[in-house]
Amino acid sequence: AQKITQTQPGMFVQEKEAVTLDCTYDTSDQSYGLFWYKQPSSGEMIFLIYQGSYDEQNATEGRYSLNFQKARKSANLVISASQLGDSAMYFCAMREGRRETSGSRLTFGEGTQLTVNP
Amino acid sequence: NAGVTQTPKFQVLKTGQSMTLQCAQDMNHEYMSWYRQDPGMGLRLIHYSVGAGITDQGEVPNGYNVSRSTTEDFPLRLLSAAPSQTSVYFCASSRGQGSEKLFFGSGTQLSVL
Numbered sequence: 001a002q003k004i005t006q007t008q009p010g011m012f013v014q015e016k017e018a019v020t021l022d023c024t025y026d027t028s029d030q031s032y033g034l035f036w037y038k039q040p041s042s043g044e045m046i047f048l049i050y051q052g053s054y055d056e057q058n059a060t061e062g063r064y065s066l067n068f069q070k071a072r073k074s075a076n077l078v079i080s081a082s083q084l085g086d087s088a089m090y091f092c093a094m095r096e097g098r099r100e101t102s103g104s105r106l107t108f109g110e111g112t113q114l115t116v117n118p
Numbered sequence: 119n120a121g122v123t124q125t126p127k128f129q130v131l132k133t134g135q136s137m138t139l140q141c142a143q144d145m146n147h148e149y150m151s152w153y154r155q156d157p158g159m160g161l162r163l164i165h166y167s168v169g170a171g172i173t174d175q176g177e178v179p180n181g182y183n184v185s186r187s188t189t190e191d192f193p194l195r196l197l198s199a200a201p202s203q204t205s206v207y208f209c210a211s212s213r214g215q216g217s218e219k220l221f222f223g224s225g226t227q228l229s230v231l
Contacts, residue, residue: 004160033218035218035220043206043224043225044222044224044225045161045208045210045222047219047220047221050218050219052218091160091161093160093161095218099149099214099218100168100214101168102168103148103149103150103151103166103167103168103212104149104150104151104166104210104211104212104220105151105163105166105176106151106161106163106220107163107177108153108160108161108162109160110158110159110160111159111160
């Protein structure tokens with residue numbers, strides 16, 4: 001079974017509108033972390049946001065927020081007020097288990113290509 | 119502040135050749151890892167390390183070796199390059215405590231002919 005599932009290969013949004021990128025995950029660990037990364041066409045991996053499994057509140061970082069629904073095992077990324085520079089590939093990723101043993105070991109989804117239209 | 123530095127940025131190998139991809143970080147991070155990214159796909163973990171002298175296999179370790187003799191360096195060795203190893207390789211590091219943020223290098227584009 002896929003550990004991280006991103007069901008939207010491509011998404012389109014109008015500039016200044018909000019967009020939600022879907023991510024579901026599969027783990028039996030109680031301790032885990034969920035990440036979103038942005039990869040523009042230049043290829044670098046840019047950290048956006050992190051949510052720990054024990055965090056009670058949804059994570060927010062500027063225009064990015066993570067809609068964490070633990071019972072449904074979903075960790076959707078919400079981008080508010082989209083900008084042209086948001087056009088990129090977006091990856092959801094998960095660290096399973098405690099950080100002390102997992103380190104920087106992440107499992108990535110296949111990504112969603114977001115296009116922001118003017 | 120250099121962050122995570124990968125060298126080289128581009129490399130072309132012939133089948134059967136060996137080489138080492140270099141990765142160095144100057145943030146005193148305990149955790150380091152190597153990923154590969156094939157076209158249209160997410161990143162897959164090759165090897166990772168939770169500290170100097172400690173390494174372990176990830177999802178796709180075959181054909182690769184790693185060592186971690188210092189906190190700063192985590193080289194990835196291709197033993198006998200194969201066309202299936204054509205990919206973009208990313209090195210990453212993170213702290214042992216505090217922020218969970220994973221820092222990535224800029225990547226190495228490797229082509230095996």
